[in-house]
Amino acid sequence: MTVATPEAVSPQALKSALNWRVAVKKFDPARRIPAAQWAALEEALTLAPSSYGLQPWKFFVVEDKALRAKLQPASWGQAQIVDADKLVVFAVKKDLGPDHVERFIERICEVRRMPKEALTQYRKMMLDSVSLEPARVQAWAIRQVYIALGVFLTSAAALGVDACPMEGIDKDQYDQILGLPAKGWNAVLVAAAGGRADDDAYAKLAKVRFDRHELIEIL
């Protein structure tokens, strides 16, 4: 048997939440995420796993309505950008390199109260990883951001919060509108979160997945 967390979620509750989840096309602008649920989603983002634990990311929550309005045309005009209660821009570290690794090593030493020398080997592995060809390092860092997206969407579903991931954004325009590169970041993708509109026709359609036996194979 596995060691279960004190408040582990039942298999049925998890399946129910994941089957309820849809990529919401139409949010009800009047529906707000309760504060406790939003705080848990922010915590889920900060706790998302990444390679080496490097967290090569930052999450920008766009509250400013004027900024939201500017982002909509950079998002194929999709209404979720302005209608959803929250809009999270998932960003990746620009020029991920030794500076970020050193900052992380310092953070480990701070949290775990250990000397830097205890991390020599670990530090070297990370430095090697970020010293590869820049385009390769960037692609790797962007893949990590997609883990955080999976964590966010699953967490939202578990909490009964609606969400919609959006890859189809003009990243350069996002960068420009939000001033991300000057802060050291680049936009990767977006997730809107809030509550679905009662008349969201898409949300009522049957979920389409390939047959379980096409998706999972036992070897």
Add this chain to the structure above:
Amino acid sequence: MTVATPEAVSPQALKSALNWRVAVKKFDPARRIPAAQWAALEEALTLAPSSYGLQPWKFFVVEDKALRAKLQPASWGQAQIVDADKLVVFAVKKDLGPDHVERFIERICEVRRMPKEALTQYRKMMLDSVSLEPARVQAWAIRQVYIALGVFLTSAAALGVDACPMEGIDKDQYDQILGLPAKGWNAVLVAAAGGRADDDAYAKLAKVRFDRHELIEIL
């Protein structure tokens, strides 16, 4: 207020599960995942979101102990490969192209009982996306696999099941040992799942994350 699922998980329960989660370095080989929890994890994999809903992936669950033993040297010798109750190889569709799109369109028509003609625009968008430069299409498909990883790890944590994601595998060797390319797939990464050993020293260390205010910024 958002519409909550009937059995929505409380913010406290989610936070507790995500804080409990660690990338387990040492599994207890005697600890097994209960059948209901594993079934829920398989369902979580099949329900994972992907761009367009295309599911450019397949999940190979390696039960064969001899195969596991062969995979260990292709995984930096990490013990999780053989000690964990379950080992899931996340694979991406090789040569993602029009065939996969057509198969998906047929599946939508089947599940939603709609004519193919109703999906003309959607089909065209997907065909355009998979007709870009092959390396670009492949990179995009691989990023989707990382969403599924995030879903799997979050779901496991919610259920109180331990897991460990592993990017550091020799993918070519995995492909060869498991015969994936002949089946149309390529290994991307691995997740082991089971129960942590009582003496896993890493699991007892404090979780290291950058400060919340460094990871999340309100705009």
